Amino acid sequence: MEAITDFVSAIVLLLNFIVVPGLSYGSQLALGALGITLVFGILRFANFAHGDTMAFGTMMTILVTWWLQSKGINLGPLPTALLALPAGIAATILLLVVTDKTVYRYYRHSKAVPVTFMIASMGVMFMTNGIVRFVIGPNDQRFLDGERFIVSARNFKSMTGLSEGLSIKVSQGLTIVVAIVLVALLFWFLQKTRTGKAMRAYSDNEDLALLSGVDPDRVVLVTWIITAILATIAGTLYGLDKSFKPFTYLQLLLPMFAAAIVGGIGNPIGAIAGGYVIAFSEVMVTYAYKKVFVYLLPQSLEPQGLLQLLSTDYKFAVSFVILVLVLLVRPTGILRGKVL
Amino acid sequence: MSNTLKTQLAFSVIALLLIIIGLVQSWNVSLGILNLCLISAVMALGVNMQWGYAGLLNVGVMGFAALGGMSAVLVSQAPVAEAWQASWGRLLIAALCFAATIAASIICYRILAAGRNRNLALALVIIGGLALTRFFFDPAVTAIESIEPAKTGFLGGMGLPIIFSWGFGGIVAAGIAWCIGKVALGLRADYLAIATLGISEIILAVLKNEDWLTRGVKNVTGLSRPVPYEIDLQTTTWFIDFIRWWHSGALGVLNEAEQPPALKQFVIDGSSIFVKLCYTGLFAGVLVVILLLSVKALNSPWGRMMRAIRDNEIAAGAMGKDVTRRHLQIFIIGSAVIGVAGAMLTTLDGQFTPTSYQPLRFTFLIWVMVIVGGSGNNMGSVLGGFLIWLVWIEAEPIGVWLMAFGTGWLDESNVIRIHLIENAQHMRLFFMGLVLLLVLRFSPGGILPEVVRKQGS
């Protein structure tokens, strides 16, 4: 009997510290990587400003959330930020469309090489970053309200009688649900609608798409709009789950790029797969497995150390190593994207 | 306007600005800015070699600069004898294990045929080898870090004069650049950019967390100096005499009672300016040497080949030039120059603080310098380094002043006014981005564009 309880406890431990955080972080990365991969597929450059686009969208959402909170409006158990999201998205769409009109369109029309776009995106990154810091400051901002847990560790323990607790935060549950809905919508859009098909065609073969009568400006506009939606939602979910700090969003750039490339850049399914691969690798490699083995192994074989492969400070290294491995072994990514 | 005239004009403007800052703010501030301008110029030269000569997009400047900073610690700090004593045996075994792991995996890779078996064998060798290495390494680290953690807690350095670290920093950066280049240079520009972005984050993670090596976030302060200390100067006879002679006019009008305190103040001010001038001399020397070498290299057959490769990789490859190998060369050299600048910067700061390395400041700002100055043109990079650093530093007070001025009609305690003034410093990021975009769009060659030699000249 005790062996079974121990086994279940070990599973609960893994669920609590690996599966749930991995799923929610993976969903956030996937949504971010989708934005990067869409921009790459349609506009054909690696967008360094994407992290700051997320920060901008999140900031706008936070500002509206604060305003709503000050008016006493809330969503009960759910975070008020959900109510503020549409406003944040609208502002981000405006930002991206204005950036495209003032910056990228010129290079598109003069058929500039991708590197020029990349450098331009660095300029955009600077400017967006400056705006975000100017408006909301460089510090941590919390904007989570409503219930904190769907399942709290204490309730779980008293319900099951196990010694290990499983906790699922509202923000985590929300992240996973929203990501599923959003991805389903995106795929429906890309597979079934006329504009979505035009986008896929344009990404696949620009010249032939033009020969078929696809309007490039419209495709690009729609791409930025979708990117803004994905970026704002991904950023807000990340901010709800962890906290909002402009600098961390800049740092998300690397795992998001890694996710997009690992999955096969330009390939939306690849971006999602890549997001989860990166997130789970980070969580699994930096988790200390000692307790799991304490449950599973007889006392005599109990491990001495923490059984942690890498300290959590090296989580960037994980995405990077995966990135390098994929580049070496299979440059097109797991799901065959374009070769950059 | 010819480039030479533009160069002269631009540098005159910068000199003028520095003089104005010297007169309005203080000479100390002005010289401080000048020193950082010189370091920025060296960094920009390094990036320009990679981007301007060869078209390689290095977004990991921060990492290489931080490696240079680390070298300053490793060269100048005195070795911590106890730490070595407590750990050398295990460290040696760990190093041997690590070397053996690498050797074994290379042998594995060479002997076995490509396929699942090789991948499996490689994975086993690497994981097993690393586990074994850590078995010896972890206790060694614990031993090192437990020795006087508040003061040392690391292995220390070589105890050499810090100026050697400038070369050492270049070598370390070159070594890491070789590793990255081997992996990422065969791929296209976008991948190299992302790969370098990643490696710089990893370098920073290592520097922040490997306390046995760099004390991590506990920082290493009080690094030795290649120039005299102010406090020593202030008690040195020749220096006091020199200051007395320099300020003899001002001192002459004072009466006897007023003279000693006035002289003391002059000596204090003068010592700080003198120290800064010493740094200026050293940095300017390094800059001139690197600049001369790169101008020479750029105009040599090697430099022409580099540009030929940059302008048409496929054609150059078809002509039998080993493009990847050349790229590796220039990537290593450029990174080494950035490493040198990083070591110089830490030397100037007198301390190594890993948390001070921020990508916006150390990677992207350098890029703005190169693009604005003129990619492919060495003088342009130097100019970009000077100009952008000046703007970067002065944008803060000017921004605050502008905000205060612009919101003057609001009440002192107005929330918006306070917010605007407090956050004005962040607008310089916005401003830098704007400058980058404007130059890229309307003057893609930068202020001093690359000189394209006509055929036959």
Added chain:
Amino acid sequence: MSFLSGENMVGGYGGADILKGCSIDVNEGEIAVIVGPNGAGKSTAMRALLGMLDLKQGSVQFRGKDISSLSPQDRIAKGIAFVPQTSNVFTSMTVFENLEMGAFLRNDDISETVEQIYELFPILAEKKDQLAGELSGGQRQQVAVGRALMSQPAVLMLDEPTAGVSPIVMDELFDRILEVRQTGVAILMVEQNARQALDIADQGFVLVIGENRHTDTGAALLADPEVRRSFLGG
């Protein structure tokens, strides 16, 4: 009165002129073929008709109207379809989606046209849900031609449709092209396989360094001893 014609076209891609005054035209329900040695400007002439390069001189007429100033997209909207030589299908989309993209500018019901294409190229009906990138070279060419026909064009331009396919497939493709002609579409085609192409051509143009060298019916060109000696290998 020819249907689509380019007269006295001069121009290139920014550098030296590739076309030095050549004229091409095709009549309704006919096949016109452009042949000639490498570098003669065959594909360039076709691209000029589509408006993909700026002409310094000459004009392009379609249905009696001057369309020289229209963009390629506008010309396509007017009823000219073009099948490029390479990358002429959307490899990551299914065969059916490729056909749909061909009809992108149409707002009416396309199912009838799709059925017609399936009748013409039965293999496409069989593989309609397969990705175009997974098909063989000959099948891809059929997708490419099918995609172009989806816009119900009046003129179909094919740039070396048989490049890189086996002789058997080439014969089959030519048969299909003849069938397409039956539907009343004017066909203009650039071909390396000059003999076979002239065999099915109503009109033939032999280009040499950007100029017309010989212009006649396909049969007459095949019979011309000079054309045979210089361009058809005896």
